[in-house]
Amino acid sequence: MEIQIREGNREQKRKLRVCAYCRVSTDADEQENSLENQIRHYETVIKATPSYEYAGVYSDFAISGFKEKRPGLQKMLADAQKGKIDLILTKSVSRFARNTSIVLEATRKLKELNVGVFFELQNINTLSGEGELMLTILAAFAQAESESGSAGAKMVYQRKYEAGIPVQYLERSFGYTKDERGVYIADESEAVWVRKIYEMAADGYTPAAIKRYLNENGVKTVGGTKWSDSTVFRLIENEIYKGDYIMHKHFVNEERKLVRNRGEVDAWYIEDDHEAIVSPELWQKAQDAIEAKRDYLAEGSVIEDFTEENYPYMNRIFCAKCGHPLYRRIYSNGNRLNWGCSGTKRHGKSFCEGINIPDGVLRKAWHFDGNMYIDEKPSVKGTKEFTYLKESSWKRRHKKKVPEAIPENTEEAYPYRKKIFCGLCGSRLVRHVNPKSHKVIWICNGAKRKGVAFCRGTRIPDSVIRGWGEIKKDIYIQRKDDKNGKKRYSYTSKKPTA
Ligand SMILES: [Zn+2]
Ligand SMILES: [Zn+2]
Missing domain, CATH: 3.90.1750.20 (Putative Large Serine Recombinase; Chain B, Domain 2)
Structure with a gap:
């Protein structure tokens, strides 16, 4: 369970006082939902979280068919009012109350007190940005329920309306x-x-x-x-x-x-x-x-097989900013298709700002025979304006951009080239150029020649080494990823042993 904690202005160091609220009704599945089980579950969760301070479990027992009295909820709200609670954990919206307007009213009241409600099933904290949207949806939910609450509701409304x-x-x-x-x-x-x-x-x-x-x-x-x-x-x-x-x-x-x-x-x-x-x-x-x-x-967001029949423009569209072909980009779990600049994809934003055109827009505009160079400009209205240029006129004014040439592998271009070594096996690092991206990386020569059995190998982008500034002594480089899996490199002047 992951809980986002609101940015509050209360002091950050103090532990969050966390309680839980559960409600069982007689029509619920007995085994899984028994009150004791729920209480034990929350007690365990809260006590096992270091940043939490256990503030109890409040509960209500609802008997279907009877009006809910909810003494547990009332007690919890009163305690929240007294400032005894920071966060409330609960299973879901429907578990919180049978009637959504009760949920809405309670969460609103709590929000005013800066007390969050975390709905496990919806994975939403009412104090988060999403929580606000959720409250809006809850409100619509409550309105719908109140309108369809009973069989005679419609008649009641009709009568009311007529009156x-x-x-x-x-x-x-x-x-x-x-x-x-x-x-x-x-x-x-x-x-x-x-x-x-x-x-x-x-x-x-x-x-x-x-x-x-x-x-x-x-x-x-x-x-x-x-x-x-x-x-x-x-x-x-x-x-x-x-x-x-x-x-x-x-x-x-x-x-x-x-x-x-x-x-x-x-x-x-x-x-x-x-x-x-x-x-x-x-x-x-x-x-x-x-x-x-x-x-x-x-339009065109139903993605079809990528054939020239379905997408007559697929091999004829280019980025007018750099001249590289556009490639297909699929978003929203395969529900949305755009075309983007392959120059940007390959060589980065510094090479080409790129363009990104929705397939529906392109499809509507497409009535051309030859290659087209497409450019985009953002408009103040928040839409983009796309322009289409014939190949001949684009080429008269522009040239296909090529990435900067890679310098020769010399002492001059790479002053550190003889001072960098693999931090694992001690072998020299040698230059390697990725033929596609034209990026220079340095790799362990031992691993390159003798295989992974000899050394797992160190690989480091040239840009990282350059960022370290002047290197005076021999250094042994290792990659150490951080907790988030981000690549990190470190070096030492000590030669690895063994
Ligand atoms: Zn481009
Ligand atoms: Zn090595």
Whole structure:
């Protein structure tokens, strides 16, 4: 179990006071979930972690069919209030409480006290950045549950709606506050930003560019955090901002997962439910712009066999910055295909800044016969602009970049060449040039000539040795990887024995 600890301003040295919360219900699998087992489990985990101080296990026993009283949870919240707890471990959201709104309410309250809740199954600490997103999702979850809670819920809503009783929003949304009846009313200090967000989106800015704009202007989300691509995106696609409300936008499926309702259950679309912040026209414009961008990027993302038939451009595309061919880059577990500069891949960023073009963009633009040199420029709107140049016109102005020539193996070019030795066997290190990358490395001559049985061999990039500065005496070099598996090199003037 790995737990990210929040950056708090409390003193860092003190151990975290960690408790656990567990809840069993009569319908749970008895063996695995017995209360004693859970308590023992948490006690062991907490006591075995050096940075933790054991602050107890709180528990509740729920009997299905009865209203939950949860004295354990109440006690834990009270102790948190008193400052006795820093972190709470718990199994999962659904284990925390049967009703998600209870989870939400409790975690929010705890967050205000700077007490984190770590959900093992979701691997999320509510005090982390992801935790904020999780709380947003939890809120939607809770709303869905409250809307589908009982069989008669729909009727209740219908009656309420017809009687003009407003929807009860569990959540505050950015741009809105609630009046005493719980109806959304615009909060002008935030509403101005909502309008700006829609205007930017309609104007073709990407969520990433909008996020940057908001963060640069110090605007904070409802949760008081910085904006992310997804918080911007969620805001834009939320119909709440044009005054409408979809009841049952999400629902909780049999696996108790919150899913977007795509017609599986009845949804109600309520128009003019509350005050709008943006006009329906602007709202729609923003949707169209975002949707178009998404389609564009998603196109061609079903990755097919790499044949010229499927990808007619595959052997005809080159980087206009360095002239090297583009190669395929696959992202997102094989769901996304881009084409990138092979010059950058081979010789590094200092050789070529590189380009990276989504397959969908290239596919749409491709109507050429011959070789094309592609360049990209970032635009302020957060998108990239790609230009396509015919081979003949590219070659008139540019030359294919070649990596710098490797100097001859002389004393002049490598003043240390006779002073470097293998730290394992004491053999001289000799120069080796990687034919592909054109990189110089120094390798153990003993291992090279007599094989690994003689010496496991030392290999060290020339750049590392250069970084050490002038070498006066003979040195014996060894590679010692650090804890994170990063390559580290060290040297000594002592000759290895044996
Ligand atoms: Zn390039
Ligand atoms: Zn050696």
